[in-house]
Amino acid sequence: MNRSESVLASAVEAIGNTPLVELARLTKGLDGRILAKMEYLNPGLSKKDRIARQIIEEAETQGALKPGQTVVELTSGNTGTGLAIVCAVRAYPFVAVMSRGNSMERVRMMSALGAEVVLVDQLPGSKPGQVSGGDLELVEREAKRIVKERNAFRADQFHLESNVRAHYLRTAQEVIRQTKGAFDAFCDFVGTGGSFAGCAAAFKEYAPTIRCFLVEPAGAAVLAGKRVTNANHRIQGGGYSMEHLPLLRREHIDGYVQVADEEAIQTARKLAREEGIFAGLSSGANVAAALQLLRGSCKGKTVLVLLNDSGLKYLSTDLWE
Numbered sequence: 001m002n003r004s005e006s007v008l009a010s011a012v013e014a015i016g017n018t019p020l021v022e023l024a025r026l027t028k029g030l031d032g033r034i035l036a037k038m039e040y041l042n043p044g045l046s047k048k049d050r051i052a053r054q055i056i057e058e059a060e061t062q063g064a065l066k067p068g069q070t071v072v073e074l075t076s077g078n079t080g081t082g083l084a085i086v087c088a089v090r091a092y093p094f095v096a097v098m099s100r101g102n103s104m105e106r107v108r109m110m111s112a113l114g115a116e117v118v119l120v121d122q123l124p125g126s127k128p129g130q131v132s133g134g135d136l137e138l139v140e141r142e143a144k145r146i147v148k149e150r151n152a153f154r155a156d157q158f159h160l161e162s163n164v165r166a167h168y169l170r171t172a173q174e175v176i177r178q179t180k181g182a183f184d185a186f187c188d189f190v191g192t193g194g195s196f197a198g199c200a201a202a203f204k205e206y207a208p209t210i211r212c213f214l215v216e217p218a219g220a221a222v223l224a225g226k227r228v229t230n231a232n233h234r235i236q237g238g239g240y241s242m243e244h245l246p247l248l249r250r251e252h253i254d255g256y257v258q259v260a261d262e263e264a265i266q267t268a269r270k271l272a273r274e275e276g277i278f279a280g281l282s283s284g285a286n287v288a289a290a291l292q293l294l295r296g297s298c299k300g301k302t303v304l305v306l307l308n309d310s311g312l313k314y315l316s317t318d319l320w321e
């Protein structure tokens with residue numbers, strides 16, 4: 001059912017069923033189309049609301065999460081915001097553990113939603129706004145410590161298959177319904193790899209000819225087998241230079257695309273000015289990758305992307321001039 005057609009029991013039920021729009025202005029003069037799913041319209045202003053709901057509901061069903069038990073997760077802000085929403089509605093205390101390198105809007109939003117936010121200092125030499133795999137290891141250590149200390153449930157987005165299922169069961173099925181299957185390729189900037197894994201699995205099951213491309217920051221494209229020359233890129237939410245992502249399946253990957261910081265920034269700005277879409281940096285990266293594909297191996301095709309989070313989450317950064 002469309003979420004606008006009934007009274008919902010809570011904000012949790014308002015997660016998902018996001019619109020799909022064609023970026024016809026950005027592709028003017030190019031041979032091909034880009035279809036973009038507006039995930040930034042979710043209640044927590046990102047696609048990660050979906051996995052928060054799936055992780056908590058599956059943990060409740062399996063008995064892994066007891067009534068009133070504390071929930072803990074490492075986050076770049078978006079999963080934490082999703083979990084803060086679900087935990088507020090279902091009355092679980094929630095602790096978000098985050099690197100100080102992520103933007104402060106995220107901290108304030110999670111706190112407003114009732115989360116306890118624990119900030120972890122970055123490695124010496126790391127820059128704010130540029131969270132590396134090394135910075136994330138420090139956050140992981142602190143998350144593990146808090147889970148033990150509070151006997152908490154870890155909503156482990158890098159390992160739990162419910163992350164993949166959120167996208168396999170919902171995001172991808174919505175896209176197939178919205179497009180009636182009329183698209184040729186999908187490209188996605190990878191953090192945990194949950195969105196890519198869930199969507200790619202569902203798309204290939206629906207039509208094995210749909211090609212799925214993994215998007216990484218230029219200079220930190222380890223999954224494409226390249227050497228890391230710039231671990232401190234600016235695209236928040238992914239590109240952590242982790243060679244092994246437990247949720248990814250190699251057989252779903254048809255190719256790799258690299259996007260430079262500046263390309264992601266300029267594309268996010270163009271999305272706002274030309275398409276009226278106020279989305280964040282990784283959305284800019286996804287659209288920049290789709291544009292690269294239309295100029296290359298996907299000429300004449302229709303490429304699908306997710307618009308991961310809202311531009312509001314970057315107001316304190318220099319993304320918006």
Ligand SMILES: Cc1ncc(COP(=O)(O)O)c(C=O)c1O
Pocket residue numbers: 046048076078079189190191192193194195196236237238280282283308309
């Ligand atoms: C803004 C943003 N973009 C992209 C991603 C990557 O998504 P996934 O973890 O599904 O690979 C995340 C994940 O947190 C994110 O917050």
